[in-house]
Amino acid sequence: MMMLLFLLALLAVTVACSFLKTSLTVGTAAFGATLLAFTLAGEPGWLSLTLVWLLFAAAATLLNYLPWRRAFITQPILKTFRKMVPQISETEQVALDAGTVGFEGELFTGRPNWRKLIDQPLPELSMEEQAFLDGPVEELCDMIDEWEFTHYRADLSPQVWDHLKKHKFFGMIIPKSYGGLEFSAIAHRAVLEKVGGMSATAGSVVAVPNSLGPAELLLHYGTDEQKNHYLPRLAAGEDIPCFALTSTTAGSDATSIADYGVVCEGEWEGRKTLGIRLTFEKRYITLAPVATVIGLAFRLYDPDGLLGETEDIGISVALLPRSTPGLDVGRRHFPLNNPFPNGPVRGKDVFVPLDFLLGGTEYAGQGWKMLVESLSVGRAISLPSSTTGGAKLACLATGAYARIRKQFNLPIGRFEGVEEALARIASYTYATSALSRQTASAVDAGEKPAVPGAIGKYHATELSREVLKDAMDIHGGKGIILGPRNYLGRGWQGAPIWITVEGANILTRSMMIFGQGAIRCHPYVLKELEALSIEDEDEQLKEFDRLLFSHIGHSMSCASRSFVLGMSLARFAAVPGDRQTRRYYRKLSRYAASFALMADVAMLTYGGKLKMKEKISGRLGDALSWLYISASMLRRFEYEGRPAADQPIMAWAFHDAIYRIQEALKGVIDNYPIAFARPILRRIVFPLGANERRPNDRLGHKVAALMLSPSETRERLTRGCYTKDREGWVIGNMEALLPDVIAAEPLERRMLKALRAGKISGYTFEEQLDSAVEAKILSVDEKKFLEGVRERVLEIVAVDDFDIRELQAGLSDKGEAIRDAA
Ligand SMILES: Cc1cc2nc3c(=O)[nH]c(=O)nc-3n(C[C@H](O)[C@H](O)[C@H](O)COP(=O)(O)OP(=O)(O)OC[C@H]3O[C@@H](n4cnc5c(N)ncnc54)[C@H](O)[C@@H]3O)c2cc1C
Numbered sequence: 001m002m003m004l005l006f007l008l009a010l011l012a013v014t015v016a017c018s019f020l021k022t023s024l025t026v027g028t029a030a031f032g033a034t035l036l037a038f039t040l041a042g043e044p045g046w047l048s049l050t051l052v053w054l055l056f057a058a059a060a061t062l063l064n065y066l067p068w069r070r071a072f073i074t075q076p077i078l079k080t081f082r083k084m085v086p087q088i089s090e091t092e093q094v095a096l097d098a099g100t101v102g103f104e105g106e107l108f109t110g111r112p113n114w115r116k117l118i119d120q121p122l123p124e125l126s127m128e129e130q131a132f133l134d135g136p137v138e139e140l141c142d143m144i145d146e147w148e149f150t151h152y153r154a155d156l157s158p159q160v161w162d163h164l165k166k167h168k169f170f171g172m173i174i175p176k177s178y179g180g181l182e183f184s185a186i187a188h189r190a191v192l193e194k195v196g197g198m199s200a201t202a203g204s205v206v207a208v209p210n211s212l213g214p215a216e217l218l219l220h221y222g223t224d225e226q227k228n229h230y231l232p233r234l235a236a237g238e239d240i241p242c243f244a245l246t247s248t249t250a251g252s253d254a255t256s257i258a259d260y261g262v263v264c265e266g267e268w269e270g271r272k273t274l275g276i277r278l279t280f281e282k283r284y285i286t287l288a289p290v291a292t293v294i295g296l297a298f299r300l301y302d303p304d305g306l307l308g309e310t311e312d313i314g315i316s317v318a319l320l321p322r323s324t325p326g327l328d329v330g331r332r333h334f335p336l337n338n339p340f341p342n343g344p345v346r347g348k349d350v351f352v353p354l355d356f357l358l359g360g361t362e363y364a365g366q367g368w369k370m371l372v373e374s375l376s377v378g379r380a381i382s383l384p385s386s387t388t389g390g391a392k393l394a395c396l397a398t399g400a401y402a403r404i405r406k407q408f409n410l411p412i413g414r415f416e417g418v419e420e421a422l423a424r425i426a427s428y429t430y431a432t433s434a435l436s437r438q439t440a441s442a443v444d445a446g447e448k449p450a451v452p453g454a455i456g457k458y459h460a461t462e463l464s465r466e467v468l469k470d471a472m473d474i475h476g477g478k479g480i481i482l483g484p485r486n487y488l489g490r491g492w493q494g495a496p497i498w499i500t501v502e503g504a505n506i507l508t509r510s511m512m513i514f515g516q517g518a519i520r521c522h523p524y525v526l527k528e529l530e531a532l533s534i535e536d537e538d539e540q541l542k543e544f545d546r547l548l549f550s551h552i553g554h555s556m557s558c559a560s561r562s563f564v565l566g567m568s569l570a571r572f573a574a575v576p577g578d579r580q581t582r583r584y585y586r587k588l589s590r591y592a593a594s595f596a597l598m599a600d601v602a603m604l605t606y607g608g609k610l611k612m613k614e615k616i617s618g619r620l621g622d623a624l625s626w627l628y629i630s631a632s633m634l635r636r637f638e639y640e641g642r643p644a645a646d647q648p649i650m651a652w653a654f655h656d657a658i659y660r661i662q663e664a665l666k667g668v669i670d671n672y673p674i675a676f677a678r679p680i681l682r683r684i685v686f687p688l689g690a691n692e693r694r695p696n697d698r699l700g701h702k703v704a705a706l707m708l709s710p711s712e713t714r715e716r717l718t719r720g721c722y723t724k725d726r727e728g729w730v731i732g733n734m735e736a737l738l739p740d741v742i743a744a745e746p747l748e749r750r751m752l753k754a755l756r757a758g759k760i761s762g763y764t765f766e767e768q769l770d771s772a773v774e775a776k777i778l779s780v781d782e783k784k785f786l787e788g789v790r791e792r793v794l795e796i797v798a799v800d801d802f803d804i805r806e807l808q809a810g811l812s813d814k815g816e817a818i819r820d821a822a
Pocket residue numbers: 242243244245246250251252253283284285286287335342497500501502503504505506507508510511614
């Protein structure tokens with residue numbers, strides 16, 4: 001019994017010391033003190049005590065006497081570590097070097113400092129940026145007719161193109177000194193959210209020049225001559241850019257491009273010139289069919305040593321004017337009925353002078369680094385913002401439609417089945433807009449948020465697809481029948497596009513989010529890897545020893561925090577917030593410790609093979625992402641002044657996120673390859689069981705109710721959407737009608753009751769209204785009001801129909817021929 005107590009006391013000391021992250025010396029002293037206490041008590045017998053003291057003395061000396069520790073512990077581990085660590089390829093090294101670490105790094109510590117999150121300034125729009133949104137952006141929305149673009153033109157209208165160029169929509173990231181708008185990331189986000197939400201066609205056209213379009217690359221790497229030539233032209237819309245990386249054989253594995261260029265002498269504008277002969281076959285290139293300048297990625301070879309001694313120089317980028325002889329560009333792909341200009345770019349033996357290399361020969365071979373660095377910024381803004389815009393608009397529209405559309409004499413939004421979908425729509429919209437705001441504000445804070453960019457890209461596009469799916473289901477046939485009255489169908493068709501572009505989502509989830517985060521954001525792993533490159537062996541051992549023991553302390557701390565916070569349901573964790581949000585911060589603190597522990601366990605178990613263990617990496621990526629999204633939601637809630645009315649949405653989204661974190665961690669443990677360790681890990685991570693539940697029905701009911709009537713909460717959730725009550729914009733018409741629909745409901749109930757009681761009669765609505773007036777159930781004014789509302793409701797729920805010729809692609813020669821033959 002005493003022995004058991006003794007062992008328990010030692011365990012408690014270990015947990016307490018690692019929970020408090022004490023130094024090794026303090027930990028050793030605490031162990032010694034416990035041992036002394038039992039010795040003085042004369043238990044558990046002198047023989048056992050002598051043995052334990054001897055063991056303690058040996059371990060304490062070995063751990064605390066540094067020369068021995070380094071020689072007998074660290075040195076063998078260092079040898080194994082060298083063999084175990086992944087060979088970091090050049091490509092991966094570039095990816096690792098390309099970004100910065102922001103708040104996401106806190107999650108890897110297992111004890112996030114929440115003040116770092118809360119104290120981050122959330123930038124506001126400047127007056128100039130707000131004026132742009134209220135002016136040119138609103139005017140652009142006035143001009144958008146998505147049906148016309150997608151069905152009749154397969155393009156934007158000329159007026160829209162002119163408007164975009166005139167107001168410098170393509171120059172949002174270009175500095176004013178080059179004639180651009182020089183907007184903040186948060187303003188860039190607001191523009192894309194509004195435009196991209198309303199029209200995938202216009203949104204894509206605006207997004208590309210402001211993300212990976214050559215402007216970003218030019219700003220960072222262009223020669224002065226290139227900047228002075230291209231940037232003012234791009235800002236003014238005189239040049240339309242595109243960027244061509246993807247090729248037939250290289251999609252996700254973009255560095256394997258077979259497109260190549262050979263340094264050689266050739267003829268350019270009648271003169272012998274040193275240049276590059278290029279052969280390439282690119283596809284899926286957005287804006288290529290209309291681009292006047294094409295950013296081209298290819299592998300550069302110098303077999304004759306004209307530039308130096310290296311033959312395979314590596315991936316490089318050149319800017320080719322459309323007029324370049326031999327350039328084959330103009331044909332279009334047709335991406336799921338969203339006809340933004342997108343097509344192939346081909347060329348065989350196209351000769352261009354060396355000046356066309358972006359950044360000149362100095363940057364030859366640096367193409368991948370250039371792309372990865374620029375991509376992290378674009379990824380943090382373009383897709384998260386555009387798809388959040390789509391989610392917001394779908395959320396607004398579906399809430400209104402679910403109130404306007406009645407079946408079984410009730411607004412469909414009152415049925416529990418529809419409520420479930422409405423709750424998801426509102427909460428995912430809340431989550432995705434918090435996420436996209438967080439990633440954009442990281443860019444404004446000067447970060448290159450590689451990991452948040454990947455989280456933003458993946459989760460904003462996935463959550464928006466979920467929102468659109470539910471919105472489509474709630475709209476029933478109204479969502480399916482395409483035509484000018486359909487405001488959802490094209491967005492729904494476009495959802496897989498956003499999933500695929502800028503790094504397809506399966507790859508982003510299973511390889512990139514945790515794969516990049518694990519090394520980049522971990523407090524020790526990158527430093528340990530870097531220690532391997534210290535040349536002086538003694539110095540290397542010293543540094544590795546220091547890092548190794550800090551790392552072990554970190555892992556033990558995460559394990560004990562995970563266990564203690566799990567046992568106490570994190571009730572005593574020191575966190576900020578009020579009565580409500582404190583609970584949320586505590587849960588996140590608990591799961592951050594569990595996540596950090598499982599990240600270490602996975603890295604230790606799999607070593608370099610972890611990058612191929614995509615199911616584990618994907619789950620850890622999910623846990624990391626949902627911690628990050630939850631933190632973004634809390635920040636949003638704080639920033640908006642903790643509005644009590646928004647609490648149900650915040651709570652639903654938060655519980656859903658925590659449940660996902662739990663399931664992700666559970667998945668990692670359930671699939672852990674060492675069977676005997678699984679129950680131990682389960683005890684540490686879920687000491688009282690996996691108790692998180694999905695948001696309950698009552699909460700879902702409250703959230704859904706918030707979507708069905710105008711309120712500050714609904715306005716905050718969908719802020720920035722285009723809601724003008726104009727002809728052809730059904731969402732604006734619905735918003736304008738919604739208050740009247742709500743005001744009509746008591747009258748309709750009165751009528752229904754009278755109808756059921758046989759006090760009024762009539763086959764049609766009009767006859768029943770007349771009868772109600774006669775029976776003094778309704779006044780004449782009330783009758784008129786109901787008639788007006790009814791008429792407008794029928795307008796809203798109407799769908800389009802067509803003569804078959806309007807649906808035939810009759811303008812093409814092939815369409816004409818097929819029709820004639822028939
Ligand atoms: C409409 C549209 C616009 C585009 N615009 C541009 C543009 O402007 N410029 C440009 O250069 N490119 C552009 N792209 C290309 C886009 O970036 C690629 O489509 C994308 O990188 C995926 O390549 P892929 O389609 O060849 O798919 P593949 O690489 O063939 O991948 C197929 C599937 O396999 C998965 N996969 C592949 N490898 C792995 C892995 N290791 N682990 C897990 N899953 C994996 C992917 O996630 C995907 O789901 C565009 C594409 C589209 C469709």
